[in-house]
């Protein structure tokens with residue numbers, strides 16, 4: 194059957210489309226994409242589109258990398274599924290973890306895999322809470338993110354997201370999640386205010402929020418090095434230089450959400466390096482596998498890992514992880530992707 198009529202398109206509308214006006218897609222039908230080639234995708238009528246956003250910022254190597262498909266196929270034949278529970282690990286996932294630590298900014302020591310950016314950020318929140326319990330600070334649990342941030346849509350990561358559409362009628366954000374100003378110089382600066390003065394005002398706003406809430410109640414601060422969905426906002430000069438000492442002063446973990454920025458998007462391998470960040474956790478996804486299969490990860494600092502280790506001695510177990518954490522097939526695709534991912538400086 195040709196799918197050219199809008200009636201036929203409507204028949205395809207069984208999907209609940211994310212970030213879409215559902216009435217409109219019910220009326221018009223979806224745009225059906227059937228194949229991809231290089232930087233282009235094609236719809237079911239053969240029309241070609243330049244995919245300027247590489248899908249959802251993830252198809253970083255384009256749409257026809259046979260190497261990635263073949264890596265997946267080879268891995269499917271060799272070991273199509275395994276996991277990392279109970280001290281086991283697929284060899285290929287262990288190799289990917291080692292490779293990631295090899296290219297990660299200094300101080301990162303362990304990798305915990307998941308399936309999406311949202312899951313990775315949820316995991317980072319859980320780690321922040323867990324670590325503070327381990328350190329005997331059960332009241333230090335609030336998380337600060339920024340307005341306009343996008344960190345995902347699950348209950349916890351959607352709470353971090355600072356965009357109304359992700360909250361309205363979903364009963365988000367949950368308690369314990371706070372928002373501070375976005376580093377949006379274009380919209381937020383006052384007349385005549387320099388980038389540096391704007392950054393200083395924002396850093397002061399963050400410190401005032403921490404002081405109002407009580408520093409001993411604030412666990413972590415989340416930020417995208419370059420804010421993506423909120424408007425592709427490059428931070429104004431000195432912003433992170435001013436924010437990071439405040440986090441250190443009040444012993445607040447810094448989570449760099451590199452789900453978009455990671456793997457060369459900002460010129461260096463990670464936005465963390467581009468903006469001289471010293472995060473405790475880095476979350477990555479998307480270009481990790483060039484979008485060909487779902488995979489995400491938390492890169493966890495050595496210092497944080499030591500706390501997890503001590504808590505595992507106490508509890509006997511690290512009680513977190515997903516069935517598909519360390520899935521070997523996306524791991525194989527990610528390893529192949531990293532073979533051709535270079536930063537401008539490497």
Ligand SMILES: Cc1ncc(COP(=O)(O)O)c(C=O)c1O
Pocket residue numbers: 249308309310311312314343344345346417421422450451452453478
């Ligand atoms: C910076 C950032 N973090 C997290 C996410 C959520 O990732 P996912 O949609 O895979 O859950 C996104 C998605 O676009 C993102 O841009």
